[in-house]
Amino acid sequence: MEFFAHHILTVVLFTPLAGALLLLFIPREMETAHRIAGNVFGVLGFLVSLPLIRWFNLNWGGFAFEESAEWIPSIGAKYHLGIDGISLLLVLLTTLLGMIAILSSWSAIHQRTKEYYILLLLLQTGMIGVFVSLDFFLFYVFWEVMLVPMYFLIGVWGSDRRLYAAIKFFLYTLAGSVVMLLAILALYFYAPVPAGHTRTFDVPTLLAAAQHFSDPLKVWLFWGFFFAFAIKVPMFPFHTWLPDAHTEAPTAGSVILAGVLLKMGTYGFIRFSLPLLPTDAAMRARIIHIVVILSIIGIVYGALVCLMQKDMKRLIAYSSVSHLGFCTLGIFALTPNGLAGSVLQQVNHGISTGALFLIVGVLYERRHTRMISDFGGLATPMPNFAAIYLIISLSSLGMPLLNGFIGEFTILQGAFQVSKAWAAWGTLGVVLGAAYLLWLYQRVMFGPVTHAINEKLPDLNLREYATLVPLVILAFWIGIYPKPFFAYLDKPVQKIVEQVNPRFYEAEHAKLPPAELHAAMPRTK
Amino acid sequence: MLASISIAGLGIWLAIQFYRTKRFAPELVARKWPKAYGLLFHKYYVDEIYDATVVNRVKDLGSVLGTFDANVIDGLGVDGTGWLARFGSTLSMWWDKWVIDGLLNFGAKMTQLFSFPVRMLQTGMFSSYAMLILVGLVILLAYYGHHMQVLLRGVR
Incomplete structure (x- = not known):
């Protein structure tokens, strides 16, 4: 217990890996045993992450549950873990969605079950590692580790064009991360080394040192990190790996891709990119301008492209481009509301889009097709499914009382404080979101049953309820009472805004009337 | 407000005449003013x-x-x-x-x-090498023999 309390992040990080190691010893033929072991470790991985909520001190501004140990002293790489409120929410999202994704695979995977569960658990460790690492070297290791299992999950258990999608996913992400590696090395070598110390990969140390870098160097570093994260998010025009990967991946893979993997990009923006913004106001405004415009293009463009999709999974994949555009817009508005809304929206997107992929998975398992035209009128044979699907659709499109509304509203409010035009374009994305999601729902669920084979489709079974109901509950919870979630974000968001946009709080403290407050903000055309 | 209420009232009265009391046949009206009927119908x-x-x-x-x-x-x-x-x-x-x-x-x-x-x-063939060695030996011996004769002649 003592060990657990002092090393909780290590335990959370390596519980899935322990499961993967254990699975190695289960004989190949015992498929049910693989499933049970996989699920036990999925649940276990979630349970060990729960004490984080209780033990987390909301008033503590720094990193909590820190652990530090020497790893490779000759280059200064350490095993340094720690989380703040932002990473806490993302870690919990990862463990929850991991458990649900593993549960959703029970009857979907019939070949190579052992390898499947091993890779899924390995992936969990990789993703949690990205969120808890406070050492650039360790972070990069986890960032790359996570690629390998995902590559195999898409390439082995995916659908028809799985090899194309898997290679595209791998190469695309790798290309971005190599540029990030260069930026990390630049940080490592440019950071001054105090006498008697060795070089270090420590994140807080390096980012603090970066504050004293020259602006052009900061700009180079910013773009170096930007490509890795923009590809991961993905931002327009680096998004085309996403529809292929999401569509071809097995259901659990899609849930994790959309639910967690994309957030590694937005998390990277918040943790590493924001502190690297140049101090010079004009340079900073130009960078923010570019990133915000790409976000807005992503929001509107992604939503419009959704309208013409014929494949349900592809449609939902493109909707992620649109929704993640909101998240990046919120981040680069550099206001407390924008940032907090963005993190909450990342969690919301994990819940809603994760659930949407589960829903497509439910249909795919019954009919082995994802084409919208193969469905129609499903509300008649599957009424309970219809209800849950509707709730999730509404949550995804931002219906009040459901989670998406809170996230999008907070982001738009944060963006509005900086530029009305940004918020207006963002709102267009909400409207289009309602259009493509409701139109999809109408074509799949309403009207007469158009294919005789769909008349006798069985409604949700107990296991499918178990995967979807927790997400529905969370959607309502965040939609009705988001305060506990925002509470985790207050301190870290305040810290970031104080660092990257100090003028915001100065303006707040001066208690200017709204018009002048607006004028005092960094404004872009 | 009066206008809107009276228009609504007129509409209600017309509807009653058409469909309740069946004083006028709506089909007749539709046939008589097809454009207006189409506009309202759509x-x-x-x-x-x-x-x-x-x-x-x-x-x-x-x-x-x-x-x-x-x-x-x-x-x-x-x-x-x-x-x-x-x-x-x-x-x-x-x-x-x-x-x-x-x-x-x-x-x-x-x-x-x-x-x-x-x-x-x-060529790598042992017999041809042996043959060459033999030829060489014969030439050498012949040369040596001849040379010896010349030498001996000089001594004499």
């Missing part, structure tokens, strides 16, 4: 106008952008990069095979060519 074509101007145009925009995404961003951009990489790799392979390796092979071929006469002798 709710002033608001849905149709909306579909034509907004809904379908947005869908068209979606189709255009979807095609753009598939063919330009993904096709030209991403798959194009992939094609360029494969093309570069093919080019490098060709260069490697014909130029880099070609130079090497050229040197080897030259050596092979110039070594041809030597190779005529180097």
